[in-house]
Amino acid sequence: MIAEPWQKAEIPGPTKSFIIQKPEVAAALIKKAKHPLLIVGHEVVEKLNSEIKLVDYIVRIAKAGKIPVIASGKAFTEIKNFIPVSLMSIVEVGSRLIDPKWNGIDGLGPHDLALFIGIPYYVEWLLLSGIKHFSNVTTISLNRFYQPHASWSFPNLSLKEWIKNLEILIKTLEGG
C-alpha cells in the first residue's frame, strides 16, 4: 500500500514509516514491547462529532495495553479523571525519549515503544523525526493521517475507518 503524508509538501526522505494495514499489527507491537508509552496531545479533547469522544479511546487503549500515559495540556485535564496520567509537554517528552539514560515516566527504565495520538499533524511529524534520528525507540502514530517519520503509522483514513481501526486495536489488546 502506498501512503502519502497528509500535508502535501511534507516529503520526508529515504526512511519512511511502515503502514499499519491491520490494527492487529500495532496491537502485536504493543504486546511485544517491554515498556511502552502512550503520548497524548491536546487535540484528543476535541470532539470529532456529537457521538465520538476520543478521550474514551485513549482510556481504553491505555487500560487494555497496560500502557503508562503522558498527556499535554487539556488532554491531561480530561484524562486524569479516568486513569493515572503524567503531565508533560510534547517537546519535553521528545527530548527525553532520545536519551537512553532516561528512566521512563514511571521510573521503570527506558521506553522501547512510544505511541502518539492527538498531536497537531505538523508538530507530530517533527517530533517523530527527532525520535527517529536520535533514538532506537519504535514509534507508532495512532493519528488519522499518515506520519512518515514514525516507525509505523496508519495511512490517511476517513473518520469512520479510523475509529474502526482503533476499536480493533483495543479489542485485540483486550484479547490478551
Next chain:
Amino acid sequence: MSKKTLKLKIGELKTSLGEIKDFEISIGRILEETWEEEVGPTPFPSISDLRNWDLKLLERYKPFYMPFCDVCCLCTMGKCDLTKDKRGACGLTMPAQQSRIVLLACCIGAATHTAHARHLVEHLIEKYGKKWVIDVGGVNIEVEAPIIRLVCGIKPKTLGDLEEVLDYVEKEIVQLLSATHTGQEGSFIDFESKIFHAGMLDHVALEVADIAQISAYGFPKADPEAPLVEIGFGVVDKSKPTILVIGHNVPSAISIVDYLEDIGLRDKVEVCGICCTAHDLSRYDPKAKIVGPISWQLRFIRSGIPDVIVVDEQCIRADALIEAQKIKAPLIATSEKNCLGLLDRTGDQPSEVIKDLVDGKIPGALILDHDKVGEIAVKTALLIAPKRIKFKSIPDIQSVIEGAKKCRKCFECSRACPNNLPIPEAMEEATKGVFKKLSDLLDLCIGCGRCESACPINIPIHSFMEVAAEKKLKEEKFKIRAGRGAIQDVEIRQVGSPIVLGEIPGVIAFVGCANYAKSGKEVVEMADEFAKRNYIIVSSGCAAMSMAMYKNGEGKTIYEMYPGVFDAGGVSNVGSCVSNSHIAGAAIKIASIFAKRKLRGNYEEIADYILNRVGAVGVGWGAMSQKAASIASGFWRLGIPVVVGPHGFKYRRMLLGRKENMEDWYVYDARSGEKIYVGPAPEHLFYSAETKEEAMVMIPKLCMRPNDTTKGRAIKLTNYIDLHKRIYGTLPNDLHMFIRTVADIPITMKDEVLEFLKEKEWKENIIPDPTLLPRLIRKRRE
C-alpha cells in the same frame, strides 16, 4: 567614542624638491575617545570570543533536533541521506546539519536587519549628515545604545558612529556565513555557538536601525504616553485616495506623508500600512493608519481599497505585484532588495512615470529615490483613484455560492493549509448561502494563500472567506499605542530592584510574526492575563498589532486598558521589529543602571547577570521568519528564554533543560565560591508550546531565577501554581524544585504545598549570589 578619518590636504607646497598642488592624503582613522568606563574583556567580539559562555549555556540547555527531512541538499555531492548516524559525502552528521540550517536562518535574519540598518544609516546621513546627534530620549536616556555599548564597547554619539558598528556586524556575519560552507564547521555545538553569535549581531543591527530612525525622524523618544493610533481593516477611509505601504523600511512611506504635507493635501489622502513599516510610519505621523500584521496582505489588497501600493523590504508577499494587478493598483518598489522584475524608472521624470502608471502602460515601477517615491505615489493615487471608484475586486455573494458549488471536496486546500482548516465544510455550507463557517475561517487564517495554490479548479478561496467576513472586516477598528522606543533609565531604576528581587514577577515580551495556530486572540489573552498579574508586558512588531485587534467588554483594546509604562501591569509597544532592541536593551540596562555592572565590552558578565537575576521571557507566539529566529537567538545568548507557538517546532531545534538532572542546575555562589544547586531556573532556553494553555503555565515558570528573594519567589510561585491549578487542576509536579526555603512558599497555599513537599522528601537549601562565571567569585570575607 568614534573613529575619524584623518585627512591631510595641501593646497600648494613649494620645497627644494619640487612643487605640490591640491594634494590630499588620507591616513586611516584615529580614535576620538570620550567614554571613561574601562573597556571590558570582549569589545567587538569575534566568533570565538564568547564561545566559553555559549558552551556553558549549551551544556545546560541541550539542543533537541527535529529534522524536517532525512537529507541534505546543499551541495552537488548529494542529496545525502543523514538518517540516524549516517554521514553525508562531506562527513557531516544530522545534528550538525540541523544546526547549520539554523545558523543559515539566523545569518539570513541578521543580514536582513543589518542591510536594513545600513540603508537607513546611509540614507539618514545623506539627509542629515554624519554629525547628526543620536537622541533616543533626551535626558531620560543616558544609556542610549545599551547593546552597542555592551557588544562593541563604544558609545555612539552620531549617525556617523553607527557606520563603524555596522562595519563590524557585516564582517562578522560574513565570517558566520562562511562557516556554513561545505567542509567547514563540523561540530553541532560550535554551530550552536555561532547561532548565538549571529543573534547577538542581529540585536546590534536592530539597535542601530532604531536609534538612527528615532533620532533623525523624531519618533516618540522613550515615551510611555506615545499617542494612540488607529489600527484595523475598517479604519481606512475608502472615500479618499488610498496609498498602502508594506514592509519594514520606512523612508519611502515617510516621503509620501512629507510630500502630502508639502502640497497641503495630508488630510485628503489616506496613507496606511501593513507590517513594520506601518508601525514606524505611525511613529512619525499619528494620522497614518495601520491595517494590520503581515498576514493581512492578501485580504487588504484583494479588498481593492488601495489605489497605489508601495513596497519596501522584508515580509512582503512575493506575489504582491500579481495581486496588485488583479485590483488594477499600480505598485511602486523602492528597494534594491525587492525589485520585483520592474523597470528601474528612478532616473525618469516623475510626470512620465506617473502617466505610465495611471494609463496602465506599466504595472509598476522601481523607484530607488525616496523623495521621488513620495511625489510619484501621491500624484498617481490622486489621478488613479477616480478611475478606480467603481472598481469591484472581490466576488459578489452569488459568485461565492456558485463557486462553492464547484468545490469537489478533494481536501487539497485543507492539506495545503498550515493549520489544516476545514475549508471543504465551509464551502459546503456556502452552497446554501450560509457563510458563517467561511467567515469564521478568516479569523484563523494566516493569509498564506496556500489553499488557493492547491485548489485544482482555482477557486479563490481566500477571497471567498473575505466576502463572507466582509461585514466583520468593516467593523475592525481598534487603537494601538504607537511605538514608544526605548525604556527610560528612570523606569529601569524604579523597576530594577523589584524585578531582580522577584517582586515584579517578570517581564514578558510578546514579539514576532502572525503565524498563529489558532488566532492572534491568543496573544492578547496571554498578555491580558499576565498584565493583570502585574507582570511587565512589552510588545513589538506584528504581535503588538495582533494584541490591539481585540476589545474587552467595554470596547477597549489592551493598549487602552493598561498604561504604556515599563512597570508592573504596564503594556507597552516599543515599535517595529527593529525596536526589539529596546527589549533586550532594557534587560541589559537593569544590569548596568540598576546593578551598576560594567557595561563596556563586558558581554559575558551582563548575560550571566540576566540569566541568573532578570526574570524576562520572550514569547513569539506566531514566530515565522528567519529574522524571528535571529532575534530569538540574540535573546538566548543574553540568558533570556523564548517560548514560541506550535509552528515554532518548524525551527527544527529547541534548547531544553532537563529539570530532573540535578547536576545541570548548579551555580557558583559569588560570595564563597561554593557550588550550589538552584533548581531548574530558568528551565528552558527555547521552547515550543503546543497550546496557549501550555504556554501560560510555562511562561511564569521561566520567569523564575536563582537570585529571587523569598518574597519574590513566593510571588512568582503564586502565579505559577495558580495558573497550573486553573489549567490542569493540580499542583505542579515539579514544585519542590523551585522552593529553596519555607519562606518561598506562598502564604495562602502553605498547608497544601507543605504536604506536597513532604511527599517529595524536600530539603531546604540556601539562596546564593549566583553566577556561572568563576572569575566573578569574590574572596571569602574573613
